[in-house]
Amino acid sequence: MNLGTVFDCAVSRYPFHVALVENNERYTFDEINEEVNRLATSMLKLGVARRDRVMMLLKNRKEAVCMFWATQKLGAIFTPISMRLSPEDTQYCINDSEPKVVVYESNSRRAVMAAKFSERPIFIGLEQGEGDLSYADLVKRGTHPFESVGVDDEDIAIMLYTSGTTGFPKGVPRSHKNEYASTIAHIIQNSYATFDSTLGVMPLYHTMGMRSLLAMCVLNGKYVLAPSWDPHSALTLIEKERISCLYMIPRLYHELLEDSSSSQSDLSALKKIGYAGAPMSEALITKCFQRIQPKHFVNHYGSTEIYTFTTCSTLDKKPGCAGKPGIHQRVKLVTPDPSGGSTPQDEVPAGQVGEIIIHAGSDEAFKGYWNRPDATRKAIRNQWYFTGDLGKFDEDGDLYIVGRIDDMLISGGENISPIEVEKVLSSHPKVAEAVVIGQEDDRWGQIVVAFIVPLDPAVTVQELDQYCKHHAKLSNTKRPRKYLFVDELPRNASGKIIRRELSNGLTGRNDA
Structure with a gap:
């Protein structure tokens, strides 16, 4: 199922249910859909076609969400990048993706204007008078309704750039099938339910941010925007909006629970929490259990390339454990070889440390990096994705991460x-x-x-x-x-x- 259809189905199910909250404004699925359709018709008139890249340098805000869904209905490729990238990395991502459209705000204007484009894109500024036309002009010129462009499940829906700690970011194209399968896995693995709500704090240029947005859409849930992280404001939103789910990196949980207002905040609606992106200390895991008292607490181990590797929801018994393979996955440990000489057949004996490899044939798995056949050949060998992570299985078959080959x-x-x-x-x-x-x-x-x-x-x-x-x-x-x-x-x-x-x-x- 393509993502434009996923959104249309959500709108048809509960058109007047609140889909998005920003500051004190609340928007129903029907209201968001009208703005999405106006954006899509306007971009179609501007010549945005299937498989064109729509690059976005925005914080998490309503305009970013609407641009995402409009891009999906057009069959174009949503390509968000971080406004915190260095000028050199920003230029690299622009040259690499060759966007047809670039959407920016005041905070990212300098990065966009300083960039050199091989073919000048259409500039869409968030503020009036910015760019070739403003976001408001784009909405005003559009029409409603809009009939989505035909999109195949294997078409690319989004391209996220991995923020690697060495070298330039790599473009990770992910199909509609990849994103839909990953979202369904996320919902199951986190025990989400219809009408759940979450805090949209993880950025939409990150796989965790995309997963939160898509999960809430599938479940007709409420996505509450938090464009700039502030633990005190986050606590206020969790209490005010009765947030039921959180999916964040460990550092944000630490800051949330260390905030001076944490002990006075009402977190009783928060029943499902998950983390990814980095290890969480045993002390912080204990603090999350004590302060939040979640019914479901999951450690998610995965990547941008293949969303889920493993998950663990028994952190009270096994803090820090990465758990067992996700619902779509097969996992092996092979002899670590920094030079890339290991094969999927080089499995290590039980109980020994090995490089973690994931089968690359699942519906969650990407097919290769954008314009980087060299990196693809290194990462995917004989239909297995080599993570570069080191791990070992315990006697129950649960995975523990012990480091990186290069660390x-x-x-x-x-x-x-x-x-x-x-x-x-x-x-x-x-x-x-x-x-x-x-x-x-x-x-x-x-x-x-x-x-x-x-x-x-x-x-x-x-x-x-x-x-x-x-x-x-x-x-x-x-x-x-x-x-x-x-x-x-x-x-x-x-x-x-x-x-x-x-x-x-x-x-x-x-x-x-």
Whole structure:
């Protein structure tokens, strides 16, 4: 089923049910549909055709949602990129996707105007007087109703750019079938139900943001926009709108529950929470259970390329566990090989660490990167997607992530997973966040270096070293030999920590 039809079905089921909330404004499915149809007819008159790219540099707002659905009805490819990308990365995405239309707002105007286009696109500005025409002009010139362009399930619906921590972003084209299958899997895996509601806080240039929007559409749920993250405002919206579901990265849960107003906020309607994008510490998992008391709490492990790998909804018993394969997936562990020489037949024995690979033949799986056959050949081999992640299965067949192939440290001949050390450090009551990387060393090959964001500024190197030395889950040879205290950790547009930037600070103090 194509996404334009998915939206039309939702409108026909409950036209007068609230679909979208922005500030104090509420919009029904029927009202959103009228604006979508006007946008679609206007863009059709401008020459936007099937498979054309419609690039968007907007925050999460009504205009972004309507542009998404209008693009789907036209059979064009919705191509959102982050306004936080560097000028170089923005230029790369523009050259790579060659958009027919670029939609921007005041915050992204500079990036758009500074870019060089091989073929000048149509500029649509959010504010009056901006671009070739404004968003309001586009709506005004359109007509309602609109008959959707014929779209095949295998046509590309969206293209998201992976915000990798090395190199330029890669375009990930995803078909209507991919997006529909991933959304149905998301609904099942998170135990969502008709008329649920969620906070639209994860950006629409990210797979988590798209999944929240699409899930609410399929269920005729309420999507409450939160264009700029602020934990106090988020708590207010959760209470006021009786939000029933949240799907966010761990850092946002941490900030939400650490906010001074958290203990006074009414979170009783919030019954289903999920996280993805990064590991969540055991301390934060416990805090989520205690403060939110969810009926369903799921760790989702996946990627932009193949939405679901595994999920775990038994975090009370197995905190940090990635769980079992998703409803469409097959998962294997193979011999890790940074050079890319492993094959799907190189499975590791039970209980050993291996590279996680996912079958690339499921309905959730992309077919390859945009304009990057080299990257596609490296990632997909014999119909299996090589994630670059390291993991191991426990005795129940549940998966645990232990690190990345390219992040693995070798100290004194012993392989050390950064995640293993980070989990121990993050469990210390005076530590807010911890990241571990390797530093070259003449004697050991590499030593373990820990970057610490303190929760309590009084924490000392000696205190942390003793904590690691006597911790039951960390061998003495794996404990950090150097600590550096920082105010915050460098992150990319999706909130992932950029480890390569931390290497620039390795000349600091605080040797243990």
